[in-house]
Amino acid sequence: MAGAPHLKPNDVDLAVIILAGWTTKLTWDLFLRQLALELGHGHVYSKVAILKHARIKEAWNQARRRLAQEVKEVGERGQGRSIVAQLRRKLDEARDQLAVERERNNNLIEQFKRWQYNAERHGLKRSQLEAKLSRPSK
Structure with missing residues (x-):
């Protein structure tokens, strides 16, 4: 059985773009599934595999901070996303x-x-x- 295809630079760019535009609840499962859909080959990468890419890891952290700040500004955490x-x-x-x-x-x-x-x-x-x-x- 063949392993997952390696992420190409364009794939990493796409992952960063997805995270930059993320507006809903951000979880690894949701992100990895969305990335698999966008890449089109159907493979869902693992969190460990994705975290090997520094640009994706930084984009993830920025997205989490941005979304947390939006929730804080809105002040309505109980309302969900x-x-x-x-x-x-x-x-x-x-x-x-x-x-x-x-x-x-x-x-x-x-x-x-x-x-x-x-x-x-x-x-x-x-x-x-x-x-x-x-x-x-x-």
Whole structure:
């Protein structure tokens, strides 16, 4: 039975790129399986084999630090993956903004209704209300 193919420099580059873009929970099992998929030959390397490559080892450490920092910044470790926590925070902010905009819209609708009522009470016609604005003379 043939052993695993040796990692070529391009394979090491790919592993570093994968780690640099990693956004979910980082485990050796997940990473090694993703690397096997990306390399296309189907072999899942062992952690020991991967750690022989200094560039991959450093990229791993950087990815772990980066993901840990993201979790710390978000402050929601209990919500799972840091990207999910960030998305939840953004969703909450969007919902808050939507509530503010809805309130503003409701206030403008109420104002319009008051103006419409008062215009009708004072005998203003729709054509008068929709007349184009004249430019002030200089």
